[in-house]
Amino acid sequence: MQKLEHEQAITVSNVTMQYPSSTALALNDVSLEIQPGEFMSFLGPSGSGKTTLLSLIAGFVNPSSGTVSIGGNQIDGLKPHRRDLGVVFQNYLLFPHMSVFDNVAYPLRQRKMDKSQIREKVTRALALVRLDPYADRLPKELSGGQQQRVAFARAIVFDPRALLMDEPLGALDKNLRSEMQRELARIHRELGMTFVFVTHDQEEALVLSDRIAVFNDGRIEQIGTPEDLYYRPSSLFVGRFLGDSNVFSGKIDVETSTFISPAGSAYLTREELEKTDANVMIVRPEAISIAPKTDTNTDGFEAAVREIVFTGSNVTVYMEFGDGTPGIAKLTMSEASKLAVGQAVTVSWDQLRQHLIHDDGLTS
Amino acid sequence: MTVKHNSVSLRARRQPNLPIWLRAWNVVVMALLILPVLIVIPMSFSDARNFSFPPKGFSLRWYENFFTSAKWTDSLFTSLQVGILTAVLATVLGTLAAVSIARMSPKFSGFLSGLYMAPMIVPGVIFAVAIYAVFLRWQLVGSLFGFVAAHTMLALPFVITSVSSSLSGYNPGLTTAASSLGAGPVRAFLTVTLPLILPGVVSGFVLAFVTSFDESVVSLFLQTPNLETLPVNMYNAIATEIDPTVSAAATLVILVTTILVVLVQVVPGRNKRK
Numbered sequence: 001m002q003k004l005e006h007e008q009a010i011t012v013s014n015v016t017m018q019y020p021s022s023t024a025l026a027l028n029d030v031s032l033e034i035q036p037g038e039f040m041s042f043l044g045p046s047g048s049g050k051t052t053l054l055s056l057i058a059g060f061v062n063p064s065s066g067t068v069s070i071g072g073n074q075i076d077g078l079k080p081h082r083r084d085l086g087v088v089f090q091n092y093l094l095f096p097h098m099s100v101f102d103n104v105a106y107p108l109r110q111r112k113m114d115k116s117q118i119r120e121k122v123t124r125a126l127a128l129v130r131l132d133p134y135a136d137r138l139p140k141e142l143s144g145g146q147q148q149r150v151a152f153a154r155a156i157v158f159d160p161r162a163l164l165m166d167e168p169l170g171a172l173d174k175n176l177r178s179e180m181q182r183e184l185a186r187i188h189r190e191l192g193m194t195f196v197f198v199t200h201d202q203e204e205a206l207v208l209s210d211r212i213a214v215f216n217d218g219r220i221e222q223i224g225t226p227e228d229l230y231y232r233p234s235s236l237f238v239g240r241f242l243g244d245s246n247v248f249s250g251k252i253d254v255e256t257s258t259f260i261s262p263a264g265s266a267y268l269t270r271e272e273l274e275k276t277d278a279n280v281m282i283v284r285p286e287a288i289s290i291a292p293k294t295d296t297n298t299d300g301f302e303a304a305v306r307e308i309v310f311t312g313s314n315v316t317v318y319m320e321f322g323d324g325t326p327g328i329a330k331l332t333m334s335e336a337s338k339l340a341v342g343q344a345v346t347v348s349w350d351q352l353r354q355h356l357i358h359d360d361g362l363t364s
Numbered sequence: 365m366t367v368k369h370n371s372v373s374l375r376a377r378r379q380p381n382l383p384i385w386l387r388a389w390n391v392v393v394m395a396l397l398i399l400p401v402l403i404v405i406p407m408s409f410s411d412a413r414n415f416s417f418p419p420k421g422f423s424l425r426w427y428e429n430f431f432t433s434a435k436w437t438d439s440l441f442t443s444l445q446v447g448i449l450t451a452v453l454a455t456v457l458g459t460l461a462a463v464s465i466a467r468m469s470p471k472f473s474g475f476l477s478g479l480y481m482a483p484m485i486v487p488g489v490i491f492a493v494a495i496y497a498v499f500l501r502w503q504l505v506g507s508l509f510g511f512v513a514a515h516t517m518l519a520l521p522f523v524i525t526s527v528s529s530s531l532s533g534y535n536p537g538l539t540t541a542a543s544s545l546g547a548g549p550v551r552a553f554l555t556v557t558l559p560l561i562l563p564g565v566v567s568g569f570v571l572a573f574v575t576s577f578d579e580s581v582v583s584l585f586l587q588t589p590n591l592e593t594l595p596v597n598m599y600n601a602i603a604t605e606i607d608p609t610v611s612a613a614a615t616l617v618i619l620v621t622t623i624l625v626v627l628v629q630v631v632p633g634r635n636k637r638k
Binding site for chain 2: 086154
C-alpha cells in the first residue's frame with residue numbers, strides 16, 4: 001500500500017451528545033481537529049466519552065448538536081457505509097462464516113472492484129499485517145492476536161480516509177499487546193494514514209500517539225503531544241491520569257519567589273511566578289532525587305521512606321512528607337541502595353521539571 | 365458461535381449411567397408417539413376393501429388408486445402448491461419480523477413476540493371460524509390465495525421462533541462492522557446476517573411447509589369441490605365412504621414430513637461441526 005495523498009483533516013465542532021436513556025451528557029461541547037496523517041489518541045477513563053466520539057465520527061450514532069466534517073465537508077447524517085472510514089472494533093467483529101481472505105475482501109466487494117484488483121489488494125494488506133499464509137483459514141481458527149490483525153487488514157484494505165480504532169489491543173495479553181503496539185506504529189509510518197485510537201491505557205497512548213486528547217466526564221481536558229501532557233498537564237486530572245506524580249497543594253509567595261506548601265517550599269522560575277492563580281505543583285517521580293537527611297540542608301522537602309519496591313528497570317520509593325502528603329520517586333538501583341525504610345530523607349528536584357497548575361477542586 | 369464448540373464441557377455434562385427405568389420410560393413414550401404410524405403404514409399395503417388391522421394380504425392397489433385418481437393427485441398437487449407458497453411467504457415475513465423483534469427494546473419485543481405466538485395458542489376451530497367469516501366476505505374461500513394466507517398465519521409462529529433462536533446467537537455488532545466497511549443495510553443483511561442465521565431460516569421454512577401440508581381444520585372451512593388439500597380429501601374420504609386409499613395417502617404424508625424434519629435436524633448440525 002502506497003502512502004495516501006487524499007487524506008483530509010477530521011474536524012469536530014461543538015459536539016454534544018446525550019443518549020436517550022441517560023440524563024448525563026456523554027459529550028459536552030467537544031471540539032477538536034485531527035490533522036491528516038496524524039496518530040491521535042482519545043484517552044480517558046471508561047464513560048468519559050472517548051468511544052462515543054469515535055462512534056460519532058464513524059456515524060454509528062448522531063450527535064445531539066454540533067457537527068463533524070472531513071476535509072471541510074460536513075458528514076452529519078451520512079450513513080456509516082458512505083463515510084469511507086475504516087473501523088477496528090474492540091472485539092474485532094470478524095465475519096465468522098467467511099475466510100480471512102473473504103473478510104479482508106469484503107469492503108472491496110462492496111465497492112465493486114474487479115477480481116484481480118481485489119486479489120492484489122487483499123494479498124498486500126495481509127502481507128502488511130504478516131498474515132499471508134492464513135488467507136484460507138476461518139477466523140475461529142486464528143489466535144486473538146491474529147484475529148486482531150485480520151480486523152486491522154480489513155479496515156485499511158480499501159484505503160479509507162482515516163482508521164478509527166476502539167481499544168483494539170484491549171483483549172490481548174501484555175506481551176502481545178506491546179508487540180502489536182510496535183506493529184501499529186510501523187504500519188502508521190508505512191501508510192501515513194490518519195489513525196484515531198481510543199484507549200484507557202495511558203502508557204499505550206504515550207507510546208503510540210503524535211497527539212493525545214484526554215477525556216474526562218464528556219469533555220476534553222487537554223490536547224497535546226505526549227510530552228506536553230506528561231510534563232505540562234493543564235489540570236490535576238490530566239497530571240494524575242498520565243502516570244504517577246507528586247502533588248503539592250499550596251500557593252505562590254512572590255516576595256520569596258517560592259511555592260509554599262505544607263510539605264515544604266520550592267523556588268520558582270520567573271515565568272512560574274506569573275501563574276498567580278496556581279495552587280498545585282506537580283513533580284514526576286523520575287525528576288525526584290533523594291538524599292539522606294543531614295543537619296546542614298534544612299530547607300526543601302523532608303520526608304520519611306515508607307516503602308522501597310524493586311520493579312525491574314528501576315526502584316520505586318514511596319514516601320510520606322512531613323504534613324502527610326504521599327510522595328513517589330523512581331530511582332536507579334545505585335541511588336536507592338543508600339536508602340532504608342523509615343529513614344528520614346531530603347527530597348529535591350530540578351526546578352525545570354516542576355509544573356504549576358490551577359485546580360478548581362482545591363481551595364487552599 | 366465459537367463458544368459452543370467446547371466438547372470437553374459437553375462430555376462432562378452427559379450422564380453415562382442413566383437409570384434403567386428412565387430408559388424403559390423412554391421406550392413407552394416413543395411407542396405412544398409412533399404406534400399410530402406403525403398401524404397406518406401396514407394398513408396401506410392391505411388387500412382388503414376395508415380398514416382392517418392386522419392387514420390381510422399384500423397389495424399396492426391403494427397406492428395405485430391414489431396415483432391414478434385425479435381427485436387424489438389433484439389434492440396432493442394443491443397441498444404441495446399451498447405448502448410451498450406458504451413456506452416462502454411465511455419465511456420471508458417471519459424472518460423480517462424476527463429481525464425487527466431482535467432490534468427492538470425488550471419492552472416491545474416481549475409484547476410482540478407474545479402476540480406473534482397467538483396462532484399457536486388460539487384453538488384451531490376458533491381460528492378457522494374467524495378466518496371463514498372474514499374470507500367469505502372477501503371471497504377468498506376456495507381460492508389458492510385464501511389457503512396460502514390462512515396457512516401463512518398459522519405457520520408464522522414457527523418461522524419466528526426458529527429464526528429468533530438463531531438470531532439470539534447473532535452478534536448485531538457484525539452488522540455495524542459491515543456498515544463501516546461500506547455495506548448498506550440490505551447488503552449487510554444479505555451478506556452477513558442471513559448466512560449466519562440460515563439454519564434457523566431453513567428450519568423455519570420446512571416447519572412452515574409441514575404446518576401447511578398437515579393442516580386440516582382451517583382447510584376444511586376453506587375447501588370447495590374444486591380446490592381441496594390432501595388432508596381435507598382424506599377427511600372426506602373417511603367421512604363419506606370407507607376408502608382405504610386414505611391409509612396410502614397418510615403413509616405418503618408421513619414419508620414427506622419425516623424426510624423434511626430429519627433434513628432440518630441434519631442441516632444445522634452439519635453447519636456446527638465445521
